[in-house]
Amino acid sequence: MTKTPDNISKKKFMEEFRRYQKGSVTRRHFLNVTGLGAASAVLGSAVPGLRPSPAFAAGEIGDRVILATWPNYHDPANFDAFTEATGAHVQVNVFGSNEEMLAKLQAGGSGWDVYVPTNYTITTYVSEDLIEPLDTARLPNYDPSAFDPRYAEAGSVDGTLYAVPKNWGTTGYAVNTSHTDGKAMTSWKDFFDMTMDSFSGRTMVHDYQLTTIGNALKYFGYSFNSVAENELADAEKLLIDAKPHLFAISSDYQPSMRNGDAWMTMCWTGDGKQLNTDMPEIAYVLGVEGGELWSDYYAIPKGAPHMDAAYALINFLLDPEVNAKEVLAHGYPSADAHTNKLLPEDLLNDPILYPAADLLNALEFGAAVTLTDPNRAELMARFKSA
Amino acid sequence: MTRRTRTWLLLMPAGTWFLVMLLLPLTVVLVFSFGERAPAGGVVPAFTFEQYANLPARWTAFKNTLTLAPVGTLAALLIAYPLAYFLAVKVDPKWKTILLVLVIVPFWTSILIRSYAWIFLLGGRGLPALLDWIGIEGVRLINTPFAVLVGIIYGYLPLMVFPIFVSLDRLDKRLLEAASDLGATRWNTFRQITLPLSIPGIATGCMLVFILLMGEFLIPALLGGGKVFFVGNALVDLFLQSRNWAYGSAVAVTLVIVMLITVTIYMRLINRLGASREDVSIM
Amino acid sequence: MRMYATCVYLFLYIPIGVIALFSFNAGRHASQLQGFSTKWYGKALGNPFVMDALQTSLLVAFTSALLASLFGTMAALALQGVRGPVRTVFDMLIYVAVMIPGIVIGIATLIGLVTLFDQLNPMLAALWPEGAQAPRLSMGLGSLIAAHTMFLMALVIIIVRARLAGMDRALTEASSDLYATPFGTFRQVTLPMIFPAVLAGFLLSFTFSFDDFIIAFFVAGSETTLPIYVFSSIRRGVTPEINAIGTMVLGVSLILLVAAQVLLRRGERKPK
Numbered sequence: 001m002t003k004t005p006d007n008i009s010k011k012k013f014m015e016e017f018r019r020y021q022k023g024s025v026t027r028r029h030f031l032n033v034t035g036l037g038a039a040s041a042v043l044g045s046a047v048p049g050l051r052p053s054p055a056f057a058a059g060e061i062g063d064r065v066i067l068a069t070w071p072n073y074h075d076p077a078n079f080d081a082f083t084e085a086t087g088a089h090v091q092v093n094v095f096g097s098n099e100e101m102l103a104k105l106q107a108g109g110s111g112w113d114v115y116v117p118t119n120y121t122i123t124t125y126v127s128e129d130l131i132e133p134l135d136t137a138r139l140p141n142y143d144p145s146a147f148d149p150r151y152a153e154a155g156s157v158d159g160t161l162y163a164v165p166k167n168w169g170t171t172g173y174a175v176n177t178s179h180t181d182g183k184a185m186t187s188w189k190d191f192f193d194m195t196m197d198s199f200s201g202r203t204m205v206h207d208y209q210l211t212t213i214g215n216a217l218k219y220f221g222y223s224f225n226s227v228a229e230n231e232l233a234d235a236e237k238l239l240i241d242a243k244p245h246l247f248a249i250s251s252d253y254q255p256s257m258r259n260g261d262a263w264m265t266m267c268w269t270g271d272g273k274q275l276n277t278d279m280p281e282i283a284y285v286l287g288v289e290g291g292e293l294w295s296d297y298y299a300i301p302k303g304a305p306h307m308d309a310a311y312a313l314i315n316f317l318l319d320p321e322v323n324a325k326e327v328l329a330h331g332y333p334s335a336d337a338h339t340n341k342l343l344p345e346d347l348l349n350d351p352i353l354y355p356a357a358d359l360l361n362a363l364e365f366g367a368a369v370t371l372t373d374p375n376r377a378e379l380m381a382r383f384k385s386a
Numbered sequence: 387m388t389r390r391t392r393t394w395l396l397l398m399p400a401g402t403w404f405l406v407m408l409l410l411p412l413t414v415v416l417v418f419s420f421g422e423r424a425p426a427g428g429v430v431p432a433f434t435f436e437q438y439a440n441l442p443a444r445w446t447a448f449k450n451t452l453t454l455a456p457v458g459t460l461a462a463l464l465i466a467y468p469l470a471y472f473l474a475v476k477v478d479p480k481w482k483t484i485l486l487v488l489v490i491v492p493f494w495t496s497i498l499i500r501s502y503a504w505i506f507l508l509g510g511r512g513l514p515a516l517l518d519w520i521g522i523e524g525v526r527l528i529n530t531p532f533a534v535l536v537g538i539i540y541g542y543l544p545l546m547v548f549p550i551f552v553s554l555d556r557l558d559k560r561l562l563e564a565a566s567d568l569g570a571t572r573w574n575t576f577r578q579i580t581l582p583l584s585i586p587g588i589a590t591g592c593m594l595v596f597i598l599l600m601g602e603f604l605i606p607a608l609l610g611g612g613k614v615f616f617v618g619n620a621l622v623d624l625f626l627q628s629r630n631w632a633y634g635s636a637v638a639v640t641l642v643i644v645m646l647i648t649v650t651i652y653m654r655l656i657n658r659l660g661a662s663r664e665d666v667s668i669m
Numbered sequence: 670m671r672m673y674a675t676c677v678y679l680f681l682y683i684p685i686g687v688i689a690l691f692s693f694n695a696g697r698h699a700s701q702l703q704g705f706s707t708k709w710y711g712k713a714l715g716n717p718f719v720m721d722a723l724q725t726s727l728l729v730a731f732t733s734a735l736l737a738s739l740f741g742t743m744a745a746l747a748l749q750g751v752r753g754p755v756r757t758v759f760d761m762l763i764y765v766a767v768m769i770p771g772i773v774i775g776i777a778t779l780i781g782l783v784t785l786f787d788q789l790n791p792m793l794a795a796l797w798p799e800g801a802q803a804p805r806l807s808m809g810l811g812s813l814i815a816a817h818t819m820f821l822m823a824l825v826i827i828i829v830r831a832r833l834a835g836m837d838r839a840l841t842e843a844s845s846d847l848y849a850t851p852f853g854t855f856r857q858v859t860l861p862m863i864f865p866a867v868l869a870g871f872l873l874s875f876t877f878s879f880d881d882f883i884i885a886f887f888v889a890g891s892e893t894t895l896p897i898y899v900f901s902s903i904r905r906g907v908t909p910e911i912n913a914i915g916t917m918v919l920g921v922s923l924i925l926l927v928a929a930q931v932l933l934r935r936g937e938r939k940p941k
Contacts, residue, residue: 097627099627099628099629100626100627102427102629103427103625103626103627103629104626106426106427106428106629107625124426127426128426201526207612209627209628243613246611246613247529247611248529248611248612248613249611249612249613250611250612256509259509259510259511260510260511261509261510261526261528372425372426372427374423374425374628374630377627377628377629377630378443378628378630378633380627380628381443381620381623381624381627381628381630382443384612384615384619384620384623385443385444385446385447385615385619385620385623386446386615
């Protein structure tokens with residue numbers, strides 16, 4: 001709001017309007033210069049439910065936008081609505097680990113417009129110059145004061161905003177209780193012990209070093225983020241012992257859990273919620289030893305080919321109405337107070353989304369060092385090729 | 387235009403292409419394989435054998451590849467040969483082309499989509515459910531080496547059928563008639579005429595399939611559940627997950643060397659089997 | 670024998686049947702049938718990314734198959750008369766190009782070209798006139814076509830050479846004995862004889878390029894070919910849209926093949 005001119009003479013307004021009509025300025029330029037955009041933004045935030053839907057006319061932002069994100073993380077209907085509102089189609093590319101996203105960006109020419117990095121990776125993206133600073137003027141739906149800082153602070157590095165919060169969540173495991181013979185599963189110790197026992201051939205772990213190694217570290221009570229060599233060696237031994245008993249190493253576990261091939265998997269909050277909703281016998285467990293607490297962000301990679309569309313998409317997805325639909329579809333909690341106001345009470349009290357304090361307090365955010373630590377990367381690769 | 391100039395002009399485009407798109411990249415890989423991993427990924431120039439010293443960490447990947455590639459090739463050959471024979475010798479010429487084309491057609495759908503169909507067929511609701519129904523319980527197929535083998539055979543069968551068909555098709559049918567007129571048994575005819583004459587086709591087919599299998603990555607990734615790991619998967623992992631270009635280059639160089647050795651040995655064997663030099667030197 | 674062939678054809682076509690079957694699924698999931706619908710075909714056809722990817726794939730496959738057949742045939746013809754070190758070098762190159770796994774070609778091309786471009790781009794920028802935007806080399810359509818052409822060229826050389834080897838030398842010799850120019854001999858004797866091989870090389874190249882995922886995965890930059898699109902969709906959890914795409918590609922190629930067959934038949938029936 002501060003960036004728009006306060007007042008503008010009638011004459012200037014008419015001049016700009018004519019230029020706009022003649023098509024020599026874009027609609028956005030017109031709205032910005034005249035302050036109409038700001039006015040509608042102010043109006044919108046003052047009147048609940050009147051927040052501006054994307055301030056773009058159909059076709060203005062191009063006909064496409066490419067989003068790199070995680071599996072089962074969106075409501076496809078929202079993309080359809082975005083296409084309807086802006087004329088831009090959304091192509092969704094799915095990744096199973098932050099390492100994979102980083103590698104793709106480092107190799108150059110990813111072609112992405114928006115991607116979804118996790119909290120601990122953003123400093124690396126900044127130091128590698130792979131991420132675009134965000135212009136909040138182009139994200140009228142972004143209201144920093146509405147976000148729980150715990151899940152929003154990693155988006156800024158040295159005072160510059162690079163990423164805005166998407167969702168937060170935990171990494172636990174989902175287990176099909178119809179196969180546990182009544183045994184209560186509560187810890188990562190249970191997870192790995194069960195895998196090497198009656199769940200042999202039925203367990204999945206992520207194809208993702210942070211969680212797979214991290215949770216193996218938790219088995220021994222070490223820090224989820226450890227890079228200490230002796231602790232990593234213990235984790236490696238556990239993982240390699242468990243490997244013959246695994247069903248698969250993959251971050252896309254829902255299909256196998258749903259069709260009954262897999263009985264237990266490392267699992268993120270929302271996937272746990274999705275599975276539990278459709279198949280109540282699948283429970284979501286947070287290890288008592290701890291594990292990962294994370295927050296995902298929307299960000300724009302350096303040199304994104306459709307910059308306008310990227311901003312439009314992020315802004316659209318930040319709209320509380322849209323975001324609420326997303327949460328209802330994917331079951332990941334949002335840190336946005338506006339969004340939470342629109343969510344049903346029972347979802348806000350759901351034990352999967354909002355774990356009990358003692359479980360939550362045991363969790364750790366991922367640490368930036370894990371992303372670049374060569375030993376963790378090589379350990380994961382050794383485990384997979386073992 | 388002299389004959390010499392003509393030859394050079396004709397060779398020019400291909401030569402340049404090989405230089406820029408083959409020799410240059412391979413040289414870069416070779417140079418990188420002596421480098422070191424940069425902290426955030428990528429490569430730091432150096433001259434060290436560290437990457438090569440670290441190779442045993444991928445032993446299982448090499449072992450899997452060197453087992454499943456020959457086994458897959460052999461299995462594809464055993465399945466393809468009778469079909470190629472049937473198409474070349476037995477089938478009514480009217481149907482020959484269409485039946486041959488039908489072997490190639492699956493090749494026109496992405497291998498990805500075809501492998502995906504196998505994820506379903508071998509998964510819990512596919513074949514195992516069927517086996518369960520007829521009383522064979524607890525069979526697990528998906529994410530096993532067997533699943534990868536099925537995917538391999540399925541993916542590369544057409545590549546095996548085609549060259550064998552071509553070599554059998556060129557075979558003069560009168561030879562077979564003459565043999566049977568002279569009282570040779572069918573087995574003897576096959577062993578003494580058909581088989582030797584089809585060796586170039588077999589050699590080509592096996593070579594094609596074997597080469598593709600040595601670098602295979604998709605089929606194990608899709609049907610092996612990330613557990614049946616080929617060198618190809620290790621390479622993808624090194625470049626697209628752990629971003630260790632130096633080590634990845636060393637693994638790539640090693641793979642190429644292993645292939646050079648195995649393929650050269652293979653060719654020697656084939657040559658000894660008596661195929662004419664010209665036919666096999668197509669590779 | 671016939672039984673056996675039937676079994677193999679079943680093996681080849683059951684998965685394709687499954688793909689086609691699920692393309693008519695009314696539900697979102699590709700593992701459970703929930704009624705009949707053709708909506709996924711509409712979705713696929715209305716999806717600009719699918720259409721773009723298809724276009725890219727066709728363009729890449731056609732261009733690289735064309736370049737490969739042209740340069741490959743040229744090289745094969747030239748190599749016929751070449752002995753000595755040049756022959757040895759080319760034989761080695763062809764051998765290496767065909768033998769190196771696609772994944773190594775993909776990775777090597779990626780890091781090779783990225784390294785090359787890092788050297789060339791500053792030079793280009795320095796050479797370019799002041800004020801004008803210097804072109805920046807990057808991975809994309811060009812690198813993809815170049816990589817495919819390299820590999821396919823080797824394939825074409827092999828195929829055409831095999832045909833040349835099987836060709837009766839006496840014919841070309843007779844032709845030149847009868848005072849035909851080299852080009853005349855080529856046009857009237859060699860070309861008709863190797864043409865089937867060139868055509869086969871082209872078709873094989875087209876198919877290889879169209880179906881290639883591994884090389885494209887590494888060298889396509891931000892371009893999306895159909896296999897790349899399919900790969901990322903599979904990871905997203907397949908919807909029957911992918912099945913619809915697969916079925917359509919298959920359907921179109923079948924129609925083309927049948928059409929070609931009919932045309933050939935008709936050509937044969939003409940009195941000579």
